[in-house]
Amino acid sequence: MDVLGRERPGDAVMDGFPEAERSRGAALLEAxxxxxxxxxxxxxxxxxxxxxxxxTLGIEDGSPLHEALSRTALLGYACRLGGPGCPLPxxxxxEIASRLAFSEDGRLDYPTITDVPxxxxxxxxxxxxxxxxxxxxxxxxxxxxxxxxxLSASAASRVREDLSHDGLPRAALPDVALLGRMLRLGYAxxxxxxxxxxxxxxxxxx
Numbered sequence: 001m002d003v004l005g006r007e008r009p010g011d012a013v014m015d016g017f018p019e020a021e022r023s024r025g026a027a028l029l030e031a032x033x034x035x036x037x038x039x040x041x042x043x044x045x046x047x048x049x050x051x052x053x054x055x056t057l058g059i060e061d062g063s064p065l066h067e068a069l070s071r072t073a074l075l076g077y078a079c080r081l082g083g084p085g086c087p088l089p090x091x092x093x094x095e096i097a098s099r100l101a102f103s104e105d106g107r108l109d110y111p112t113i114t115d116v117p118x119x120x121x122x123x124x125x126x127x128x129x130x131x132x133x134x135x136x137x138x139x140x141x142x143x144x145x146x147x148x149x150x151l152s153a154s155a156a157s158r159v160r161e162d163l164s165h166d167g168l169p170r171a172a173l174p175d176v177a178l179l180g181r182m183l184r185l186g187y188a189x190x191x192x193x194x195x196x197x198x199x200x201x202x203x204x205x206x
Contacts, residue, residue: 049127065168131184
């Protein structure tokens with residue numbers, strides 16, 4: 001439901017899940033929505049990684065579909081930002097940090113990461129691996145697999161409904177699996193930012 005109690009696109013999709021999972025998934029999605037509204041973009045680092053990831057899909061930059069996938073990833077990013085979540089395991093934190101680069105004063109060395117192809121590929125591969133692990137993302141979000149699936153199904157339905165409303169032919173709509181993966185990809189990007197000490201870009205006035 002929105003703030004006025006009206007059903008949003010995607011709410012009905014959750015009806016197919018058990019009450020406990022539907023309730024937990026809806027609560028996390030509501031928290032993510034609140035954070036999402038404050039965001040303009042992820043961090044500079046995550047923005048570069050997201051652009052590199054979407055480029056592999058062969059979707060035209062700036063197209064409605066590209067925008068929808070990017071916004072789905074940003075919603076996933078907001079799921080980590082707005083939800084309670086669990087602390088990153090030390091092993092995962094170490095693995096992410098090993099693919100980053102920092103200056104002597106401890107700040108992120110952005111050019112070294114983005115200008116060295118092997119380092120960028122290594123980081124992208126790690127993010128892709130995290131995004132492929134739905135159970136791992138659910139655990140980090142501190143929800144059950146079913147609750148994350150309910151959240152993901154609702155978010156995907158909303159994105160598809162928005163694209164259809166904007167005139168994209170139904171045959172051209174991204175499938176639910178791709179949108180679910182973009183949601184997890186966004187979550188993984190926030191994990192990287194946590195280790196890198198990077199902050200998202202917030203909307204003016206926030």
